[in-house]
Amino acid sequence: MTDSQVPAAAAAAGKSLATKKIVFVLGGPGSGKGTQSGKLVKEFGAVHLSAGDLLRAHMKSGTPDGQMVADMIANGRIVPSHVTVTLLKDAMEASDKSLFLIDGFPRNEENRAAFEKQVMMERLLGRQEGRTDDNIETIHKRFKVFTEQSLPVVEHYEALSKVARIDAHRDPEEVYREVRRLFEEL
């Protein structure tokens, strides 16, 4: 999916992605990720998504970047994040299930950051509050500004032990349980 195609699809799916539970299943080769995932699929109705399997299917699909993916896999290299993230995102959006086991991804920091950015992006796009800055181009710029200029402010206070970090990739009620605990301690 190209950037110009993102807004419509993401706006439609943003809300649903935000409510899904996503678990990364990580571990060395042969550690039993697939086996344990299979058991969770049976007991919890989870959906098992192997990043490697999705990439191998994509490689055979005849798409323009199929050859690039094939070459990277043949060389044991990590496929560019946007390709893998798009495959994972499309698979999740196509499903009406709400629990996903993502097997073998993220494989590096860039994978992780790209995935988070894409999911955050969808939340903003799905927000639909009519803000003029909730469009794909401006959101890219806002993330850049946040990383370059605003994050150092957080780091400054963190060095003074005045920062509480909260995992916001959860539903608002879960996040609030943690937020209110901090205020009780204040």
Ligand code: UDP
């Ligand atoms: N791969 C990738 N990104 C991913 C997952 C897999 O680039 O997020 C590529 C990479 O080239 C890797 C290959 O796909 O070597 C096989 O991955 P898979 O997870 O299927 O193999 P495993 O680690 O389970 O043996």
Ligand code: MG
């Ligand atoms: Mg695997």
